[in-house]
Amino acid sequence: MLTPKLCLIAEGVIRDAVSNNISIYNILEGITAQGFPFFFQHLDFLVLWEKEEVDPVIYEGSLLVKNNDDILISDKFKIDFEKKQKNRSIVNINGLLVKKPGTLTASLIFDGVEAKYSILVTALDSAINIHKNVNTA
Secondary structure, eight states, X not given: OOEEEEEEEEEEEEEOTTTOOEEEEEEOSEXXXXXXXXXXXXXXXXXXXXXXXXXXXXXXXXXXXXXXXXXXXXEXXXXXXXXXXXXXXXXXXXXXXXXXXEEEEEEEEETTEEEEEEEXXXXXXXXXXXXXXXXXX
16 A cells, blocks of 8 residues: 655755765744745755555646635655655645745645645734834933
8 A cells, every 4th residue: 555654845855866865954843924925936846756566657637726715836746666665755745826825835735645744824913013213211
């Protein structure tokens, strides 16, 4: 059975071409935006999949990115395990407009199995903390 073992959204997921190692930086657990709409320049969505030997080698499914119930990205997605039991799916998202606060969710779905990661996107409190220079002399 296909199983997601790791799922996250980060500012960067890099695969080293020589060692095939993955480096991840700035895993997003939540975002506070100064205003809406809010624009992400770049996000990466990483899923580590594992399958059993008897499972298919190739899976065709879908990628879905939502802001609350609004679909921001909907596309076909394919993974090929080749002769291995594990696969790393890295989705590079270059430019994403989030229109309102709430939940930002990225999902990869194959044969009813879903890898899903959600982050809370909140608005910066409109009451800005201002440090005042107060003379008490």
